[in-house]
Amino acid sequence: MEIDGIISALVIGIVIGVLGRLVVPGRQRIGILWTILVGIAAAPIGSALAAALGVADTKGVDWVEWLIQIALAAVGVAALDRAKLNRLDAGAFRGSGGGPRGGGSHPWDGHRSRASWPTPLPPTGTARTRTVSSPSAG
Numbered sequence: 001m002e003i004d005g006i007i008s009a010l011v012i013g014i015v016i017g018v019l020g021r022l023v024v025p026g027r028q029r030i031g032i033l034w035t036i037l038v039g040i041a042a043a044p045i046g047s048a049l050a051a052a053l054g055v056a057d058t059k060g061v062d063w064v065e066w067l068i069q070i071a072l073a074a075v076g077v078a079a080l081d082r083a084k085l086n087r088l089d090a091g092a093f094r095g096s097g098g099g100p101r102g103g104g105s106h107p108w109d110g111h112r113s114r115a116s117w118p119t120p121l122p123p124t125g126t127a128r129t130r131t132v133s134s135p136s137a138g
Helices: 003-023 032-053 061-096
Strands: none
Touching: 003 032, 003 061, 032 061
């Protein structure tokens, strides 16, 4: 592959990645570099899939091939976003300070720590008492 083929593949991958990101609803928590890398990966995979389906070579613009590539990029962006969200959640609940606000707080809990979360209700038929231990005097 010549240098102009590599450059055009990178440009097409960037366009595919950005369009795939625009298709995914909501906010994505991945950077533009990941979006570009997903697009660069989705472009040849989508071309191969379009060739396997027999829609790669049409007269004029290959709209079906572009749609397949954009759909693959959207799936890739959504998967990376979900993976990053799961990683943030896992770090937040372990108390490792892996959450975006540090200190083990979950992104959606309004800066409350796990200690201030409401306690679950006791099983039916039991008294709802809570024993609080206090430090001994002296």
